[in-house]
Amino acid sequence: MAMNLSAVSNIHPFPVIPREQIYMDYQATTPCDPGVLDKMLPYFSNIFGNPHSRNHVHGWLAEEGIEVARQQIASLLKANEKEIVFTSGATESNNLAIKGVAGFYGDKKKHIITCVTEHKCVLESCRQLEQQGFEITYLPVQQNGLIDLDNLRNSIKDETLLVSIMAVNNEIGVIQPLKEIGAICRQKGVFFHTDAAQAIGKIDIDVNEMNIDLLSLSGHKIYGPKGIGALFVRRKPRVRMQALISGGGQERGMRSGTLPTPLCVGLGEACAIAEREMKDESERIARLGHQLYTGICKKLSHVYLNGDVERRIPGNLNLSFAFVEGEGLMMGIKELSVSSGSACTSSSLEPSYVLRALGVEEELAHTSIRFGIGRFTTEEEIERAIKTVVHEVQRLRAMSPLWEMAQEGIDIKSIQWAAH
Amino acid sequence: MSVYFDYNATAPLRASSKKVMLEAMDFLGNASSVHSFGREVRRKIEFSRGEIAGVLDIEAKRVIFTSGATESNNLALKNFPGRAIVSAIEHDSILRVREDLIVVPVLADGTVDLEKLEATLSKDFTAPTLVSIMAANNETGIIQPLAEIIQIAKKHGAYVHSDAVQAVGRLNFPWQTLDMVSISAHKLGGPSGIGCLVINPNLPLIPHIRGGGQERSYRAGTENLLGIAGMAAALRDSAQDNLQLVERLRDDLEDLICQVFPESLVLNRNVPRLSNTALFHMPGVKSETQVMNFDLEGFAVSAGSACSSGKVKASAVLKAMGLDDDKSSEMIRISLGPKSTRSEIEAFAQVWQSIYQKCSPLKNLERKAQRNGYESVCSL
Numbered sequence: 001m002a003m004n005l006s007a008v009s010n011i012h013p014f015p016v017i018p019r020e021q022i023y024m025d026y027q028a029t030t031p032c033d034p035g036v037l038d039k040m041l042p043y044f045s046n047i048f049g050n051p052h053s054r055n056h057v058h059g060w061l062a063e064e065g066i067e068v069a070r071q072q073i074a075s076l077l078k079a080n081e082k083e084i085v086f087t088s089g090a091t092e093s094n095n096l097a098i099k100g101v102a103g104f105y106g107d108k109k110k111h112i113i114t115c116v117t118e119h120k121c122v123l124e125s126c127r128q129l130e131q132q133g134f135e136i137t138y139l140p141v142q143q144n145g146l147i148d149l150d151n152l153r154n155s156i157k158d159e160t161l162l163v164s165i166m167a168v169n170n171e172i173g174v175i176q177p178l179k180e181i182g183a184i185c186r187q188k189g190v191f192f193h194t195d196a197a198q199a200i201g202k203i204d205i206d207v208n209e210m211n212i213d214l215l216s217l218s219g220h221k222i223y224g225p226k227g228i229g230a231l232f233v234r235r236k237p238r239v240r241m242q243a244l245i246s247g248g249g250q251e252r253g254m255r256s257g258t259l260p261t262p263l264c265v266g267l268g269e270a271c272a273i274a275e276r277e278m279k280d281e282s283e284r285i286a287r288l289g290h291q292l293y294t295g296i297c298k299k300l301s302h303v304y305l306n307g308d309v310e311r312r313i314p315g316n317l318n319l320s321f322a323f324v325e326g327e328g329l330m331m332g333i334k335e336l337s338v339s340s341g342s343a344c345t346s347s348s349l350e351p352s353y354v355l356r357a358l359g360v361e362e363e364l365a366h367t368s369i370r371f372g373i374g375r376f377t378t379e380e381e382i383e384r385a386i387k388t389v390v391h392e393v394q395r396l397r398a399m400s401p402l403w404e405m406a407q408e409g410i411d412i413k414s415i416q417w418a419a420h
Numbered sequence: 421m422s423v424y425f426d427y428n429a430t431a432p433l434r435a436s437s438k439k440v441m442l443e444a445m446d447f448l449g450n451a452s453s454v455h456s457f458g459r460e461v462r463r464k465i466e467f468s469r470g471e472i473a474g475v476l477d478i479e480a481k482r483v484i485f486t487s488g489a490t491e492s493n494n495l496a497l498k499n500f501p502g503r504a505i506v507s508a509i510e511h512d513s514i515l516r517v518r519e520d521l522i523v524v525p526v527l528a529d530g531t532v533d534l535e536k537l538e539a540t541l542s543k544d545f546t547a548p549t550l551v552s553i554m555a556a557n558n559e560t561g562i563i564q565p566l567a568e569i570i571q572i573a574k575k576h577g578a579y580v581h582s583d584a585v586q587a588v589g590r591l592n593f594p595w596q597t598l599d600m601v602s603i604s605a606h607k608l609g610g611p612s613g614i615g616c617l618v619i620n621p622n623l624p625l626i627p628h629i630r631g632g633g634q635e636r637s638y639r640a641g642t643e644n645l646l647g648i649a650g651m652a653a654a655l656r657d658s659a660q661d662n663l664q665l666v667e668r669l670r671d672d673l674e675d676l677i678c679q680v681f682p683e684s685l686v687l688n689r690n691v692p693r694l695s696n697t698a699l700f701h702m703p704g705v706k707s708e709t710q711v712m713n714f715d716l717e718g719f720a721v722s723a724g725s726a727c728s729s730g731k732v733k734a735s736a737v738l739k740a741m742g743l744d745d746d747k748s749s750e751m752i753r754i755s756l757g758p759k760s761t762r763s764e765i766e767a768f769a770q771v772w773q774s775i776y777q778k779c780s781p782l783k784n785l786e787r788k789a790q791r792n793g794y795e796s797v798c799s800l
Contacts, residue, residue, distance in 0.1 A: 021456055028450035028458070029642065037445060044611060045438055049720070050430035055711040056720035058424060088487030088613065091631040091641035099628075121631025121640055128630060220450075220642060227487065227613045227644025244628055246498075247490040247513025256513055257490030258430065258606060260613025260647075330454075337455035 022381045024338045026374030027170050027198060027316055032266070033223035033375070039269040040225065043262035051259050052250060062261040069268025076271040077215060078206040079232050085251045086259055086267075089229035090197035091121040093216030094164075096231055096244045096255065097193045098125040101162050101214070102134060103242030109161035113190075115139040115147050115176075116357045118166050122195055126164075135159070143359050144308035145174035153184050162191045167199035167215075171354040171370060172307030173316025175203055182211030191239060197221050197229075201274030202282065202313045207232060213239050219263065223375060224270030228263035231255075281375060286314035288373050288382050293317055295386035300393055302406075306355055306368060317371040318355075323403035324396040326366035332392035336385055339370045421718040423764045427607075427696060428558050428586060428755035429722055434609035437654040441611065444649040451643045452632065465643050468652035472616065475655050476588070478596045484617045484638045485648055489585045489604035491629075492617035493517065493552075495639065496581045496600045499626035502548035505540055507532040507564070508740040509557055511583055528742045529691045530562035534572060541576040548624070549578035550599075555587030559737045559753060560687055561697025563591060570597055579623050585615075589658030590694050599623055603655075605647065609757075610654030614647030661758040667695035669765050670756055674698055676769035680776060686743070686751060696756040700772065701747060704781040710752050713775045719768060722753045 023031075043065055049058025051066050067081070074081040087093045102112065114126055116138045126136045137155045139147050147165060156163070163185050165176050178194060185192035193214035196205060201222045207215060215232040219225050233239050233254065247256030297303055302322035321329060330340060340352070351365035360368070371385070397403040424432065444464065449457030451465050466480075473480040486492045490513040497504050497517045505522045506514050509530070515521065524537045532553055541549065551573045556563045566582060573580045581600035587593065588601075589608045595601050599620040606612035619625060619638065631640030677684045677700055686699040702710055707723035714721050738748035754768070 018456075023448060023457060025450070025453055025455065025457065028453045029448070031448040032445060044441065045433045048430065048432045050426070050606075050612075053426060053429050053720075053722065055708075055722055056426065056715045058426070058720050059429075088491070088629075088644070089641045092487070092629050094631070095629045095640075119631065120633070121629075124630035124640070218642075225644075225646060226642055227647045245491050245494045245513075246516040247493065247511065249512065249516075256494075256516075257488045258604075258612055260488075260606075260611065262611065263613045263647075334456075337449070337453070337457045339453055339455070 020335055022336050022385060024336050024371050024373065024377070024381075024385060026372035026377075027173075027221070027370060028339055028372070029220045029226070030223045030374055031376065032220075032225055033270060033273055035273055036224050036266045036269045040262040040266040043265050047261065049261075051261050052248065065261055066259055066264045069264045069266075069271075072268035072272040072275075073217075073230055074232075076200065076205070076275045077232055078208060080235065083207075083232050083235050085231045085233055085254045086264055087229045087231055087255055088227055090119075090195065090216045090218035090221070091229075092244070093218075093229050093231040094119065094121045094193075094195050095125050096241065097214040097216060097233075098122065098162065098164055099129065100241030100244060100254070101191060101193070101239065102129050104240045105161050106132075106134070109159050111135045111137070111157060111159040112162045112164065113137045113139060113152065113155050113160060114164045115141060115166070117141050117145065117169055117171075117354045118164070119170060119195055119197070122164055122166070139165075141357050144311075145169060145172050145306070145354075145358050146176060146308055146311065147181075149177065149180055149184065152181065153188075156184070156188045156190055160188070160190050162193055164193040164195070167194045167196040167205070168202065168313055168316075169307065169354065170198045171352055172318045172358070173198070173312045174307040175199070175311045175313065177311075178205075178210045178212065185213075186211040198313070198316075200271070201278055202315065204278075207234070219267040219270060222270045222274055225263050225266040228260060228267045230267065282314065285373050285377070288377055288379065289314040289317055291379065292371060292373065292382050292386060293319075295382070296389055299386075299390040304360075304364060306358060306360060315373040317373070318368055319371065320355075320360065320364040320368040321393050322364060322367070323400050323406060324367050324393055325400075326368070328396055329367060329369065329392060332396065333369075333388050336371075336388060338372070340368060421767065422720075423718060423768065424720045425754045425756060425760070425764075425768065426720045426722045427757040428561075428753065430606045430612065431609040431757055432759070433611065433650075434654050434657050436657045437610050437650040440653040441646050441650040444646050447645055451645065452634065461643075461645050465645060465648050468648045471652040472655055475659055476595045476601075476618065478618060481621065481636075482618050484619055484635045485643060486615050486617055486639055487613055487644075488606070488615040489513065489583065489602045491639075492602035492604075492615050493583055495617050495625070495628060496602060497521075497550065497552060498628055500548075500550045501624055501626070502550060503545055504550045504552060505537070505578070506552045507554070509559075509737045510552065510554055511558060511585070514552055514554070514583060526740050529688050530557065530560050530737075530741050531691065532564055532569065534565065534568060537569065538572050538576075541572065541578060549573075549576065550581055551578050552581040552583065555582045555584040555593065556591060556694050557737060558586050559735055560699060560741075561586070561694035561755075562687065563587070563692040563694065566593060566598070579620065586694060589655060589661065590663065590696065605651035605654055608651075608654045608658050611647050611650040614644055614651050616651070658758075663695045666756050666758060666760065669760055669762060670696060670698050670754075672762075673754065673756075673765040673769060676765070677772055680769070680773045686738075686747075696760075698754045698756075699751055700754065701751050702772070702776055702780065703750060705750055705775070705779045707749055707752055709779060710750075710775060713779065714752070714771065717771045717775075719771060722755070723751075 051062035053059025
């Protein structure tokens with residue numbers, strides 16, 4: 001990983017991170033692609049004008065950069081560039097989509113459907129609306145992490161305004177059936193929003209074929225910069241919203257504030273690269289994912305893959321290791337930068353709410369590790385990751401009385417624990 | 421020749437800001453991740469927060485990063501549980517935030533009418549009150565009497581917020597005496613897409629972007645490390661700017677234009693105002709025509725604030741100061757920066773004169789009269 005980036009900009013090697021550290025947290029964030037960086041740099045200094053200055057060439061050049069980026073984003077989604085609204089990131093996009101639509105149509109329809117495994121920013125936005133008198137249905141997920149379509153269909157009622165279901169889950173990488181959800185929503189006349197922060201550049205998205213009305217995406221999850229994202233807002237049939245941030249009326253009044261030209265350009269280029277390379281990249285990452293999974297399972301038993309085996313993106317392997325202690329495992333594989341859940345909540349010791357929603361037992365949820373594989377992951381890194389994980393799990397299990405009992409055929413669940 | 425005189429719209433990136441951003445580009449990781457990549461990002465962000473707090477002389481925990489001043493202003497006012505009193509010359513990101521704003525007028529000199537402010541505050545009201553007055557105006561550069569405003573507000577138990585986008589880095593003020601301050605990086609020569617709101621931890625603030633609980637839940641969303649580091653560097657750097665030099669250039673520019681047309685100055689030169697901003701009136705020539713002509717000559721100037729400069733509309737700020745629409749539609753704004761030079765202002769004055777002679781109907785009339793051998797019909 002470090003090798004890859006420093007080869008591109010050898011004047012700026014990673015300042016502090018030791019070289020042996022392996023980055024496997026591509027769901028939390030991704031490094032900026034060198035191609036993205038190249039496109040952004042001139043817009044920081046040479047083409048620095050305010051893109052909303054209509055009176056001089058500095059402004060025009062900045063605006064031009066932004067409009068190209070808008071087309072690049074639209075192209076990846078098969079949308080029209082007029083349907084792209086820039087935001088500060090997917091968190092803002094999700095807040096804007098849900099609260100914006102609720103704000104505009106809320107006096108007519110007051111019911112929203114979402115799902116228990118959504119990202120916190122979707123759930124928190126819904127909670128806030130709940131306090132304002134909206135009714136929210138939190139759909140459960142099946143054991144494979146996917147929602148039940150019949151359940152969705154039955155939950156839609158006359159007052160339903162919006163269905164918000166994420167495209168790809170950040171913790172377990174499962175892909176929700178977007179096309180089917182879109183069809184149901186369109187048939188019932190309900191808006192369909194999807195948080196596609198983890199899906200863009202990894203699966204094919206066609207907002208028209210999938211009947212998506214609103215779609216959130218983020219720059220830094222697709223090898224673009226942090227601090228930028230976008231919301232796709234359908235024009236035909238038109239989705240209207242109340243702005244979350246009001247002011248100068250930029251982004252057709254849906255989102256005020258001076259657009260950060262270099263960041264917009266970076267997001268556009270990241271989308272263009274994703275569109276160009278998605279096919280090859282997915283195949284390569286799938287190969288690495290397979291290598292990691294089979295490599296670990298060959299050496300270790302009692303390893304569980306969380307989420308649907310088939311309908312998932314290959315760059316996210318969320319594994320639970322039975323008979324080891326979660327924190328101990330994390331400490332033992334320090335040289336792998338992995339995560340036990342989503343970054344936002346990873347500093348808390350609570351087991352993941354996503355895994356709990358799948359019905360994963362608390363013990364196993366505690367020992368789950370998300371391995372993220374991305375554009376710059378190498379085969380050598382995967383091999384080293386396998387070795388490190390296998391070694392550490394074996395070491396921890398060797399110390400575990402539970403593992404010993406399990407080897408002797410005792411059912412751990414039958415043990416009567418003494419109260420303490 | 422390419423001269424940028426639109427610093428109040430956005431400022432070119434400072435070298436120091438560019439340098440730290442280039443370094444920060446090699447930091448990989450999400451600041452909320454617990455692994456070493458994430459911890460390094462977190463450390464850098466907290467370091468930058470400390471730097472910003474240091475320059476502003478406030479506690480670091482009062483700094484909440486946002487996507488820019490528009491968001492900061494929205495965050496400060498939108499969900500404030502009580503009444504909000506603002507001035508008539510605020511930026512749209514204040515004036516359009518809520519519908520129940522109480523608007524206090526400004527005097528002809530562009531400063532807020534303190535008597536009216538006090539009268540408004542004196543009206544019985546039980547819920548908390550927030551007064552939001554910008555530190556310096558983007559279109560005119562006029563500085564508001566913030567210290568007096570704070571004094572009046574405190575007397576009535578009100579909180580005070582200030583949109584200090586144009587003032588931070590260009591004006592010395594004890595920012596810690598305000599409850600909330602909005603700051604934008606790109607006006608300071610930092611990157612766009614980042615800003616902050618200085619908060620008062622005791623003031624109830626209801627976040628409007630929610631999610632992963634970043635920025636102590638005041639503002640969710642993965643932190644923009646590049647922006648944060650770049651902003652800290654720009655702010656630190658701006659404290660070293662030679663503002664007197666900028667002021668001298670601006671004053672000399674005003675003198676030069678006055679020599680061409682004595683009534684070109686719109687603002688009272690004795691009112692406290694930012695050292696970099698000037699407004700010039702060119703009689704009979706529409707702002708748009710001027711801006712276009714200046715652009716052809718290589719000067720980037722503005723007809724008003726950038727957000728609304730696409731629309732042809734008389735400035736609400738000048739209107740609030742009592743200027744008539746005809747006059748304010750014939751004005752342009754010049755905003756200088758620390759890199760502006762004497763030769764630039766001299767060249768500008770010459771171009772101003774040539775555009776004036778070419779476009780002004782009065783001037784044309786005068787020329788025609790002279791050609792025909794009459795005495796000047798125009799005694800302007």
